[in-house]
Amino acid sequence: MTDIVAIIVNGLVYGSIYGLVAIGMTLIYGTLRILDMSQGSMVMIGGYVGWWALATHGVNPLLALVLAFVVTFVVGTLTELVSVQPLIGRRGEVDFEMVTFITTFAVGILLTNVALQHFGPFQKNVPPIVSGNLDVYHGVSISYHELTMAGVSVLLMGALGLFLARTRWGFAVRAVAQDLDAARSLGVPVSRLYPATMGLASALAGVGGVFLGALYFASPTAGDLPLLQALIVVVLGGLGSLTGTLYAAYLVGLMQAFCEVEIGTTWTLPILYTAILIILVIRPYGLKGSPSEARL
Amino acid sequence: MTAALDVSGLVAGYDRTVVVRDLSLSVEAGKTAVVIGPNGHGKTTMLLAISGLIKPMSGSITLGDERIDRSSAESIAGMGVVHIMQGDGLFADMTVEENLLMGAFVSSSWRGRRETLKRVYADLPVVESKRDQKARTLSGGERRLVGLGRGMMRPARVMLIDEPSLGLAPVAIEAVYAAIAKLRAESGATVVLVEENFTHIGGVADVVHILETGSIVRSGSFDELSHDRTVVETYLGSITDVTT
């Protein structure tokens, strides 16, 4: 019985953090029609901000999260301006989706190696946001850090949902996702909206990075694993829809928790990727089985 | 009377293919100009150039006394140009009300959006009855009315309407043109309406222009043109061919 509780608890925690990182990728795919391969390095930057704020300067944890949000928002906006905006005018003659896959990938390489250059190759220890553990069921305990991570992730995803459903700029993001020309003809300033959207998505990953920093250290390659995990969630959930991404995030979280408890962590990612491989072969476009136009 | 909208020597198209060839057209303030022409001869391209969604290759477009052919679609929309696109350009996965609210996106109209929404619902009861449905679930005629309603959500100096009767059953076309007549009466905006066939524009057009292979070939009032050789020629092909 304890196994099941452990699987569920861990599954929900993993699901939340995967959701936070993957939902940014879906938001970007929905509006810009690109797969942002630099999202992993935003998690890495979040980790370093967490290390800088918490380990070396003992800043209040909440402030560290806000700082990570702001820093990665700026880096995300710059990434869009450097690797996507120059290509938007040339949608006709260049395979836009593929080229931006490469240019965001290149930015990911750049950021990883700038971090390597600046912080050195060794892993840095990031203190947890909140210390202490909670006993859930005899034998099964969860750290307060992980609980806060899940809580903040759900909070941010909820806030994103409300922003899209209620606010003027949320409408504009959804409108751009569904009919770019119609949105522009109504006055939506696309050349400012695109960078801001990528900034927002990167900021979500940055906040996630602070939490993951405590679990897996801050290091130049700290972004690779979250990128691979987010790709799994995005493929499963279908690139277009936020709700699809949410379901997929928790499904992957539960699968990972199951593998870790029953089989052992080394086999977790191979199993997840094998699952993806099988799904893409049987249902060519993820669980929904059809190329996903943006739902947002 | 300075023209509300003046297009002169417009050349436009897509990457290298020129569709609009040296087109000139000026519309007096408050008047409705209807542009008629066979498919693929540049009607939609002309509107896309005016509203800035495509960059004109050469020629000038002036709104009142301001040149807009170099501005972005977003800023042209802010200057009061409303473009009701071909097909309707609705956001399929947003509700009818959300689509209408997007019509008032520009900052000057966003604050007063609730009142404007009430007025549009009063004018278009059909649209109000479907307010919470996703646009994707509506019929062709209903979608066209929502598109028009969205255009009415903010004050328009110039309104561009692209083939409102496209693919609609005759009864739906009547409802759409009734809405257009109401819109013209209330807003007093200058209207450029593009259509493929001739039947419905009688009650709406102050002046009619015939567009063929990318430029305006004839202009005149609706009555003059509807009994005119060249109009029949453009549409029906020379009758002599048929008898051989």
Added chain:
Amino acid sequence: MTETAARSPQAILEARGISKLYGGLRAVDDLSFSVKGGEVLGIAGPNGAGKTTLFDTITGHTIATTGEIELGGSSILGTKIHARCRMGLARTFQQPVAADTLTVLENAYLAASFRRGRTGRRSRSDDVAAGQAALKLVGLEHRATMAASQLPVYDKKRLMIATALATEPLVLLLDEPFGGLNPREIDDTLALLRRVRETGVAIVCIEHVMRALVALADRVLVMHHGAELFVGTPGEMMRDQRVIDVYLGASGSGAE
């Protein structure tokens, strides 16, 4: 152009009860038609009447929800796009399209290499010659080494017809061949298509430019909301009240 398809009385292309549903929308609604060798069937109707969707079900670019399609007497339901071409069904597209990074001759050569009349081992010189012949037919032989992407609209439309003819089709499906052309280009294309008809190829042609459709078509099928509104000669079409109301507009009636 080889004299393969002699003018046969029996229909070359037969479509019966074709429907295509997208969710609730009936894009094509229980439509039937047939066309014989050397005959031109025009397809007309307002925008969104389902004309191109009908084409796509015949060529296999979309799967018909219901209906039977027979080419030269044998059913082609379920066969892939490229197989239908090799059986003698060639089409052009509404937007002029070609393999842009290839030269004009490479485009024609590739199509000719799958032509119906090709027998035995593939020989490059025969295929290239067949490609050049198709280019000469549409007057593009002097542009052979130019990249297809550099062709102006009218030449790209002609290249599309040339590559279609290079596959030696039994039936040629044309999607708005006259769209966007000026009067001289319309007349040249009319002359070309009349020459193609003489060789016994059946032609099915979607067209909006009335003058060209009326001059070329033996019979016209007018579609509205996916269904058949009218079938008959162009002359009958001009005087049919339903067609005038739905498609031609008041100017039609003003033309007594």
Added chain:
Amino acid sequence: MTGTFSGLSPTRWLMIGSAIVLVALFPLVYTDPYYMTIIVTAEVVLILNISWNFVLGMAGVWNFGQLAIYALGAYGAGWLMLHQTWMPAMIAILCGGLFSAVISVLLAFPTLRLFGIYTSLLTFSFAQVVQYVALNDPRGLTGGSYGYPTVPGLFPNMSQTSYLRAYYWVFAAVIVASCLVVAWLRQSHLGIALRSIRDSPGYTAARGVNPRMTRVIAFGLSGFLAGVAGGFYLSFEQSFTTSQMGLTPMSIDVTMLVIGGLGTVMGPVIGTAIVTVIQTILIDYPGWQLTILGATLLVIVIFVPGGVVGLISRTSKRVGAWVEEDSDAVEAAET
């Protein structure tokens, strides 16, 4: 008959001939083992890049599983060399190539049902699965992260200089052969069909080309060459670790292809050379290596669309066009 397509003018043949002679003589003149090792390793990477360029650039299929195919070729050849010692090493490597070709064809079928991003995600996932399985080294088939056990290889007992020289010549020969084959393929019926599918799939299918089968052949051919490259790497380096397949080597290879010019014959050669030189110069600053490469990739993709080869052909065309204008003017004057 090839005259109808842009065949090679005599001067071009002369240039290629002299280049080959120069490449052949090089190891006789230059024998510094440190740089020779770098060059020979770069040759293997070049063979892999030529194979990847064929499916990625010419066939236009976004296949990110090529490094896994390359690794499977190494493991296949390695197993044969270890357990079938009667078999000469070269045959083992070629069989490794065939093994990879079969895997590549099997991968092609599900991949070709997808388009765009999903193609790269499927093949990327395939590469991750192969890497993880290899890492956990089932029944000692892959040697896991410690690397494949040493194998006799092509030239088992040789002095270092002749060892390097021998491999240099073998790999150079394979590179020249591959480039010529690719150049011939590009103008062949298969090559024209592949490029046509890449440009507009719907139109090409409507002209009788079977898109799926044509591209499966491209997967098979490129899989074979990638497998052979894997076998060569194992034979030369005497080991093959799973780190050969990770995200970093893949990003370096992509950079080489894009900088050189995707879909061109000489692109991989120029791209691999440029990036190898950059890597060698920056050998003492590991952090800077990938930063510079990342930045170069970004600049080239945005500002130099066709890569270096694209740039060269555009400038030579412009020069050519300029020359032609003169000759047209002259012709016009004569008639």
